[in-house]
Amino acid sequence: MARDIVIWPHKVLTSATKPVTDFGPGLEKLLDEMLESMREAKGIGIAANQVGESLRVALVGREDGTVFEIVNPQVLERSGKVTWEEGCLSVPDQWEKVQRYEKVKVRYQDKTGQWHEVAAEGKLAHVFQHEIDHLDGHVFVDYLSGLKRSLIQERMKKLQKTLKRKKD
Template identity: 75%
Template sequence: MARDIVIWPHKVLTTPTQPVTDFGENLTTLLDEMFEALKKAEGIGIAANQVGVPLRCSWVGREDGTFFEIINPQILERSGDVTLEEGCLSVPDQFAPTPRFHKVKVKYQDRTGAWHEVEAEGKLAHVFQHEIGHLDGQVFVELLAPLKRSLIREKMLKLQKTLGRRKKSGE
């Protein structure tokens, strides 16, 4: 069952996540539920804290439409500057040019605990940085100019209130 996606500026999104230490059935269930939420929302990545779980795991989408999980990721190397249009499932319908690094080297574990390293550039590097940012307690809007961030924050606070009212009324 897909989990609900948390809307920024919820505290779980601005708090660094905890490392995954248990690679058992609970992790598999969480990853499956995250993937369902990701597909339902038609996203290209999702972090555990976006579904309210403060663990260091995420799904990352490739440009070919396939996905893979990253657990306890670390960015080992960064190079080159690039700015690409970015959005976020936790900041629905808001997009902005966002500065990132063009190329990254990332070390991460899979759901069995095995370690992997990958070099990525362009869009995939952007997605890695976005998702790892989530796991570090940072949402992409924090990289934007203060005025733009403030305007988006007001919209998201209104959305949170609207969604809260819908849940209470049973919609």
């Protein structure tokens, strides 16, 4: 079942997540719910804290529609610079240019606890960095000017109020 996506600047999105130590059925359930939430929102990646879970878990979408399930990821290498227009499921309908590394090498565990390494470039590298930033308590708006960030924050606070009224 899809979970609601948390809207920035909610505290769960601005705090670093906790490492996963339990690779049991709870993790599998969380990954399934995250995938449903991501697909429902038409996203290309999602982090656990975006569905309210402060755990170091994310999904990173590949171009073929499949996903990397990354647990406890670490960026090992970074190189080059590239700017892409970036958005976020937790900051809906807001798009801004963000500079990131063109290539990254990431080490992560899968849902069984096995370690893997992947080298990514281009859009895939960008999505890895975006999702790992979430796990570190950062959202893409952190890279924007104070003015742009403030304007987007006001829009998101209004959206939060609207969503809360709909639930009540």
